[in-house]
Amino acid sequence: MKLFSIFTIAAAASLPVLFQACSSHASPNPNQEMVQLLAAADKASYNNNNSFYPEARLQYFDSLLRESHNETDSSFVQYAIARTLLELGDEEKAMQISEALVRRIPVYEQAHRRAVLKTIAIACLRLGERTNCIKSHTGESCVFPIAGKGIHADKAGSRRAISAYEELLREDPTDFESRWLLNIAYMTIGEYPAGVPASLVIPGLDADTAAGFKPFTDIAISTGLNTNNMAGGSIVDDFNNDGYLDLVTSSWGLRQNMHYCRNNSNGTFSDESALSGLQQFTGGLNLIQADYNNDGLKDIFVLRGAWKGRFGKEPNSLLKNNGDGTFTDVTKASGLLSFHPTQTATWADFNNDGWLDLFIGNETSEAADPNPCELYINNKNGTFAEQAAKAGCAIVAFVKGVTSGDYDKDGLTDIFVSTLDGRKALLKNMTKPGGTVQFTDVAGPAGLASNKTRTFPTWFWDYDNDGWLDILVSGYEFEQSLAWYAGQEGLGRDPGPSGHLILFRNKHDGTFEDVSKQAGLHRLVFAMGANFGDIDNDGYLDMYFGTGNPLYQSLVPNKMFRNKGGKQFEDVTTAARVGNLQKGHGVSFADLDNDGDQDVYVEMGGAYTGDAYQNSLYLNPGQNNNQWINICLEGTKTNRSAIGAKIKVVFKEKGVVREVYRDVNSGGSFGSNPLMQHIGIGQAVAVERIEVSWPVSGAVQLFNNIEPGANVLIKEGDNVLKRRTVKKADFALAGDKLLGCTPATDHH
Numbered sequence: 109m110k111l112f113s114i115f116t117i118a119a120a121a122s123l124p125v126l127f128q129a130c131s132s133h134a135s136p137n138p139n140q141e142m143v144q145l146l147a148a149a150d151k152a153s154y155n156n157n158n159s160f161y162p163e164a165r166l167q168y169f170d171s172l173l174r175e176s177h178n179e180t181d182s183s184f185v186q187y188a189i190a191r192t193l194l195e196l197g198d199e200e201k202a203m204q205i206s207e208a209l210v211r212r213i214p215v216y217e218q219a220h221r222r223a224v225l226k227t228i229a230i231a232c233l234r235l236g237e238r239t240n241c242i243k244s245h246t247g248e249s250c251v252f253p254i255a256g257k258g259i260h261a262d263k264a265g266s267r268r269a270i271s272a273y274e275e276l277l278r279e280d281p282t283d284f285e286s287r288w289l290l291n292i293a294y295m296t297i298g299e300y301p302a303g304v305p306a307s308l309v310i311p312g313l314d315a316d317t318a319a320g321f322k323p324f325t326d327i328a329i330s331t332g333l334n335t336n337n338m339a340g341g342s343i344v345d346d347f348n349n350d351g352y353l354d355l356v357t358s359s360w361g362l363r364q365n366m367h368y369c370r371n372n373s374n375g376t377f378s379d380e381s382a383l384s385g386l387q388q389f390t391g392g393l394n395l396i397q398a399d400y401n402n403d404g405l406k407d408i409f410v411l412r413g414a415w416k417g418r419f420g421k422e423p424n425s426l427l428k429n430n431g432d433g434t435f436t437d438v439t440k441a442s443g444l445l446s447f448h449p450t451q452t453a454t455w456a457d458f459n460n461d462g463w464l465d466l467f468i469g470n471e472t473s474e475a476a477d478p479n480p481c482e483l484y485i486n487n488k489n490g491t492f493a494e495q496a497a498k499a500g501c502a503i504v505a506f507v508k509g510v511t512s513g514d515y516d517k518d519g520l521t522d523i524f525v526s527t528l529d530g531r532k533a534l535l536k537n538m539t540k541p542g543g544t545v546q547f548t549d550v551a552g553p554a555g556l557a558s559n560k561t562r563t564f565p566t567w568f569w570d571y572d573n574d575g576w577l578d579i580l581v582s583g584y585e586f587e588q589s590l591a592w593y594a595g596q597e598g599l600g601r602d603p604g605p606s607g608h609l610i611l612f613r614n615k616h617d618g619t620f621e622d623v624s625k626q627a628g629l630h631r632l633v634f635a636m637g638a639n640f641g642d643i644d645n646d647g648y649l650d651m652y653f654g655t656g657n658p659l660y661q662s663l664v665p666n667k668m669f670r671n672k673g674g675k676q677f678e679d680v681t682t683a684a685r686v687g688n689l690q691k692g693h694g695v696s697f698a699d700l701d702n703d704g705d706q707d708v709y710v711e712m713g714g715a716y717t718g719d720a721y722q723n724s725l726y727l728n729p730g731q732n733n734n735q736w737i738n739i740c741l742e743g744t745k746t747n748r749s750a751i752g753a754k755i756k757v758v759f760k761e762k763g764v765v766r767e768v769y770r771d772v773n774s775g776g777s778f779g780s781n782p783l784m785q786h787i788g789i790g791q792a793v794a795v796e797r798i799e800v801s802w803p804v805s806g807a808v809q810l811f812n813n814i815e816p817g818a819n820v821l822i823k824e825g826d827n828v829l830k831r832r833t834v835k836k837a838d839f840a841l842a843g844d845k846l847l848g849c850t851p852a853t854d855h856h
Contacts, residue, residue, distance in 0.1 A: 242721065
């Protein structure tokens with residue numbers, strides 16, 4: 109076994125060499141070359157030491173079982189086999205093995221017996237989900253608190269789970285994980301709270317804490333956007349420049365392909381995954397878009413290998429938009445080919461030369477295998493040069509989120525880095541005009557370094573509309589399953605600092621203060637996928653979080669928070685009916701039906717093939733009659749995508765002058781919004797002024813008296829504001845045509 113482990117470590121360390129060898133003999137077709145690299149990555153990761161490759165571990169455990177010589181060894185191996193079968197989506201077999209095993213375990217081996225009993229319980233819950241939520245999926249499936257069509261028609265799985273959890277709780281009433289999951293199981297059969305034993309009920313889980321907030325509706329099924337994937341990324345943006353928002357998704361599974369759904373402008377989408385060439389590319393836990401070569405077309409960067417450590421040496425991909433509905437992989441030709449585990453990056457023009465650069469946050473999970481962050485400076489000819497070490501930003505840490513923005517308003521774009529090591533880096537851009545890019549970490553003097561919480565997704569944003577960028581970062585501290593913490597919180601206990609959101613307010617002097625508690629962000633979230641937008645058009649940015657923890661027992665709802673006047677945030681998850689219990693990853697805010705309010709698209713699914721799930725499109729019903737304006741910027745001296753440009757919208761609401769600020773970007777660090785900025789203006793009858801500040805030239809353009817509800821295009825240097833008309837889509841009507849993009853199927 110030791111020899112085998114040494115071999116696998118050596119094999120993993122040689123992955124880039126393997127890829128280079130594959131690349132050197134590859135087809136001249138660049139797409140085929142990347143396809144071969146991804147196939148090689150998949151083959152190299154087939155290893156029983158890879159915790160995210162259950163097929164390999166199952167084969168290994170089967171071989172151990174054949175060699176087991178006593179009952180104790182055999183029982184532990186069978187337990188491992190049952191857990192692995194769960195990861196592969198074979199709940200029935202996992203349950204059969206576990207039920208036979210639990211009868212044979214001696215009473216004195218209580219810890220082992222409880223572990224097996226918990227496997228039975230979660231297998232039963234999962235079986236209920238597969239039977240009801242996947243095979244008979246509705247828009248209400250798995251939405252917390254479970255009600256309506258979310259209640260299981262076939263209750264057998266949940267009833268068997270209830271029996272197991274009640275047995276576990278008789279033995280240990282302080283098992284908060286089992287208590288939470290027991291209450292969820294009772295919800296699925298429509299018997300919460302009345303049917304839950306009085307001593308085990310967690311009261312108030314179905315309470316509505318946001319009176320008057322209108323519920324969203326998951327219409328992914330009727331639009332055909334309910335792709336069934338493992339965890340992955342999402343981009344909503346206009347890839348063919350027709351004024352309508354398209355959708356691109358990915359899955360981190362190296363055997364699951366990307367999807368491209370083109371908006372037909374009539375409430376339907378066409379599946380052009382194959383025609384576009386994107387279908388041949390697999391893997392990708394996250395996606396971000398930008399026009400890297402200034403040709404007026406949005407390109408796609410795919411991030412791969414996250415969480416997998418030495419087995420995550422997967423290539424990222426830069427997919428060039430050809431303008432004819434197809435994409436070409438230009439990773440190697442552009443100089444971006446590298447092999448580091450990652451899921452987070454940010455496009456920005458760090459040297460203000462009018463061309464977008466790329467900072468990638470890589471994951472170092474063990475000291476023996478360092479994966480420094482990368483900085484690729486645009487050479488203005490379709491290629492990039494890696495300069496992280498030279499620029500002082502080759503951070504070595506378990507990086508999970510990066511975001512860029514000009515936090516100190518000095519005209520240079522800075523970087524914030526979130527890590528699972530607890531380190532927070534604020535990389536201040538010190539680049540001199542015409543000089544090479546330079547950063548220095550000022551997290552200490554900025555007041556950020558003292559917070560040692562392990563954190564995940566992050567972003568710069570101006571949550572209080574004071575004209576200065578603040579920082580949101582989500583805590584990811586935990587030692588138990590997320591269900592354990594949810595059970596504690598539900599019972600009114602303080603589970604500690606685990607999983608809380610952290611809001612750093614910009615103090616306008618280069619420093620930040622933690623205002624999380626004052627802002628009401630004291631609830632557990634444990635976010636992975638996350639993004640922000642304005643769901644009620646009041647001009648203040650709201651946010652949605654996907655709780656994508658890979659453990660099956662981490663069955664907790666995704667969360668939505670509404671910004672109340674830039675002072676506090678209100679949890680509207682229950683009222684909005686968006687608290688999906690499945691694993692939430694890539695999140696995108698976008699007005700997909702062009703009715704004037706932002707909808708939310710969520711890439712669902714977990715880390716294992718057995719945890720694939722249908723994606724959700726939460727349609728906003730319109731929370732009020734607030735007004736809005738859409739602003740699309742096009743740079744000339746500034747990068748064509750206008751990333752980093754600043755927008756200020758001035759209007760009067762009920763006689764009071766208000767200002768709303770936006771920086772052009774795709775939002776959070778896990779999931780991508782359109783680069784077009786959707787800005788709510790409340791009850792304003794007109795936009796008095798739009799100010800656009802361009803980062804390269806420093807020029808400010810002013811436009812006065814624009815009507816609400818307009819879609820406007822502002823080109824740098826052109827003082828004539830252009831308007832674009834887009835048709836409103838009736839998804840309810842279009843859904844009846846069954847012209848969806850990608851009908852969901854059960855992969856198992």
